[in-house]
Amino acid sequence: MTIHSSLIMKILQISDTHNRHQLLTDMPEADVLIHCGDFTDMGTEEEVLDFLNWFISLPYPHKLFVVGNHDLCLWEANGIEDLPDNVHFLQDRGCEINGVKFFGLGYNHPESLIPDGIDVLVTHEPPVMILDESNNTHWGNAPLRNRVMKTKPKYHLFGHVHDAYGIEKHEDIVFSNGSSLDDFYEMCHNPKLITF
Secondary structure (H helix, E strand, O other), X not given: OOOOOOOOOEEEEEEOOOOOHHHOOOOOOOOEEEXXXXXXXXXXXXXXXXXXXXXXXXXXXXXXXXXXXXXXXXXXXXXXOOOOOOEEEOOOEEEEEOOXXXXXXXXXXXXXXXXXXXXXXXXXXXXOOOXXXXXXXXXXXXXXXXXXXXXXXXXXXXXXXXXXXXXXXXXXXXXXXXXXXXXXXXXXXXXXXXXX
16 A cells, blocks of 8 residues: 655646747746646757746656657657756656656557556556547547556546547546647647646
8 A cells, every 4th residue: 555645746737838848938836847748849959948947947856757759859769868858758657756657658658568556657648538629629649548457546537639628527637638729739728737
């Protein structure tokens, strides 16, 4: 049995910024900042470096990110050299912060990699039928939903479907779509502050 500290952890979630990350100003304080992918538009190394320079400079104690379908040059990367110790690229790997276990799944990677016993799952895609609808189409991932319902993290954070920004609870799991942009690539959704 895992015993968690009674201290509250504040998690700030953003996603789908598509090179418009500089427009995110005056973000609220948090212990952990999480980007759920699609920080670039064309997936070039130049775009990734621009995002990373911004992300690293932010004054959050811990920063985590996963790749999205636009972040092409990092799809198969096993890691990124020279990241500061408080910045974690969760490409099919996890980390533990103050007793809270995080795990990030790479875009389009097998859901079977998601382990049991995690508290916060970070993916780019949503699970099917949960905060995944845009233009009368459900864009979510069915095998991902099956795995999430089996492993039962406390939180599942994602983006990908810009118009489905929101938060829902199913079977004691909190699902959060934190897309920052709408389908017209306008910055219209606030960063989402989640208290763990």
